[in-house]
Amino acid sequence: MKKEAIITLPNPHLRAKSQRIHVIADDTRTLSQDMISASLDWEDSRPHEISAALAAAQIDNLSRVVIVRSDFDHKDNREFVTLINPEIVKFEGQKIADYEGCLSVNGYYGKVERYSKIRVKALDLDGREVRFKAEGFLARVIQHEIDHTNGIVFVDHIRDQHDAFYRLDEKGELQPLNYEKDVEHSILWD
Numbered sequence: 001m002k003k004e005a006i007i008t009l010p011n012p013h014l015r016a017k018s019q020r021i022h023v024i025a026d027d028t029r030t031l032s033q034d035m036i037s038a039s040l041d042w043e044d045s046r047p048h049e050i051s052a053a054l055a056a057a058q059i060d061n062l063s064r065v066v067i068v069r070s071d072f073d074h075k076d077n078r079e080f081v082t083l084i085n086p087e088i089v090k091f092e093g094q095k096i097a098d099y100e101g102c103l104s105v106n107g108y109y110g111k112v113e114r115y116s117k118i119r120v121k122a123l124d125l126d127g128r129e130v131r132f133k134a135e136g137f138l139a140r141v142i143q144h145e146i147d148h149t150n151g152i153v154f155v156d157h158i159r160d161q162h163d164a165f166y167r168l169d170e171k172g173e174l175q176p177l178n179y180e181k182d183v184e185h186s187i188l189w190d
Contacts, residue, residue, distance in 0.1 A: 009104060035059060088143065
């Protein structure tokens, strides 16, 4: 699957809640592979960015499935873990504001507050329950993706913060945007 399969704002399907998966069958495994393929194709077209994760809603499939990269530090490790019906069972630590981007929000980055630690439960592709603790960047990524399954995009967390939006320059460095002049409100929130 190509990166073009990834839908972007203002597509209204990104604001819809995804449905739980009750039976894990071949279509769920195919969905997971399609998500990985689209995610990596997107990444291959961007020299300064890594595809950390993707929710099924982002390829216009409203199933509660997310994929999360196994290794965020090495772009050559192209393995992902699939989480089915993921949910946060406990928020821990403190809320920390840090930069986030999204494959479905072309070119924008923003500072979002997220919990520094979470406990998660989900199903794997074999239908087994998995439970784990996540902290730091992994906790942030999982909170971001679970938001997608609930029809929430990261920009919704920073809508009224005038100094919170950024873009990458040609060197891959974040540059602040002027909220009134540079942020396309109609694309992000209409």
